[in-house]
Each structure stands twice: as C-alpha cells, then as structure tokens.
Amino acid sequence: MTTLEWANELRRSGRGERIESLPYAVMLGVIADHDGSDFKLIMPYRESLIGSPGRLHGGAIAGLLELAALSTLVLALPEDEPLPEIKPVTVTVDFMREGGMRDTFAAATITRLGRRIANLRAVAWQYDYSRPIAAANLNIVLARAAT
Template sequence: MNQHIEQLVRDAHQTGDYRPLIEQIPYAQMLGMRVLRLGEEMVFHLPISKDNIGNPVLPALHGGVLAGFMELAAMLHLMVSMNSPTFPKIIDFSVDYLRAGLSRDTYATCQVWRQGRRVGNVAITAWQTRSDEPVATARAHFKLD
C-alpha cells in the first residue's frame, strides 16, 4: 500500500495530475476537490455545490465543509512536498473564519512552516474572489510516519 501511495504522490508531482491521489480519499472525492498547479505552486479548488451549502439564506458554505477542504489541502500539500509514502495523520487543526464563504468556488494555498522527522506544521489560506481577501485561515499539525 505504501509503495502505491508513494508512486501516486510522485506521479502527481511530476505530471500535475492529482486526480488519482484524490481518488484515494473518499471525502475529497465527495467534495469534488481538485488541485491546480501554477508552476511549482499547488492551488486547491473546491467547486461550488449545493450539497456544500450550510446556510441557504445567504447562501453560504457550511463551516465544516470549508474546514474539511482546508485540512485535506494541508494534508495533500504536505504529502507532495515531502514525497510521502503514507497519508499524514492529523494531530491538531485550528481554523479562523474571517468572512462568510458564499456560494461560489473556493480556493486554498498552503505553506509548510515546519517539517521535522515526526511532525509537520502547515498554514492554510482559503479565499473565493481574491487571494488577499481570505474567507478563512487555518493551522494544521500532522504526525508523519
């Protein structure tokens, strides 16, 4: 199994096609999550879906959907940046909701702050229309095997 995941990570990094890797994560598939690559930068994409709406009055994304998307983005970013043979295990996740995530496509970028032998720390920023107007920021800590 580990060799299979490691090969998927390598292939995704080399080709820019992250679909086979995302297909290994049922929740990412359910969300319709995608990965875009701009040069060496990975941009995570959450297409709008009526199933992801939590407040139909605004309408706005469900906070749990947004947090789940950001956590998955951090995990995938960490996996690709370290050519991981396994999925990192979440230790801690903290999200700050800054404004309503309206019913539109949402994007996220990640930055690895610290990667040791056993723990990786990732910062995540999610936005909808402009990257300098985030809808949420988060910090994730993962156990690395």
C-alpha cells in the same frame, strides 16, 4: 487504499491529480488546480456544500483546508526517503468571512517540516487570496517505520 498508498500515488503523479481518487474529496467536489506554478485546490460551488441560506458550511471549508495541507505536505516530503504515515493531530480553523455560493480555492504552506512533526498553514479564499475566508493551522505527526 491506505494513507501511505495514496500518498505514494500522489507523489508519483506529482501535481495532486490523485486528490480526485479520495471519496471525501469527491464528495466535496475538490479538484487539483493544474494551472500556474503554485499548487492549489479548487472546490467548485455545488448546492450540497451549503450550511445556511446563501453560505457554505464551515465544515466543508475546513475539509478543503485539510486536504490542501495534506497534499502540500506529501508533495514536499523528500523523494529519496520512504513516506511516513501522515496523521493530523491538532487542527485549528479560523473563519474570517462567510463563504458565498461560488468557487473556493485553498493552498497551504509548510511552516516547519521536522522529522516527527510538520506544521502547516492553509488558507481558503474566493475572490482574492488577500481576502481569505478561512485559515487553518495544522500540526501533523509523521510516523516513520523503525529503521
């Protein structure tokens, strides 16, 4: 499966159920949230996410943020156009609070969606969205087939 095939499936399924078909997402245990109107991902607590005693590994949180941004982007691309290849080029993560041994949530917003570049912001939280544990800024290249 390529990025494009996955993105097409994700778009068809509409609400990100297909996140569960991605091996790295499965390794993290990430699932899409089907409740409410906003799209978000959940990374339920599991022991394999631990990086130091009592704390989630920052890399697992970064992975969750990136998955949230990619799925949000795919779902926002115009449906009447062929999907471009989606390539994150720069990803910056700020770690604000330690991730405790509990479920983590992540959602992303698109700051700007251009023809060639998309800029996204993703936020991860545990107790409350207003108390983020980490946030990511992602600049993503959209490579479109020549027409």
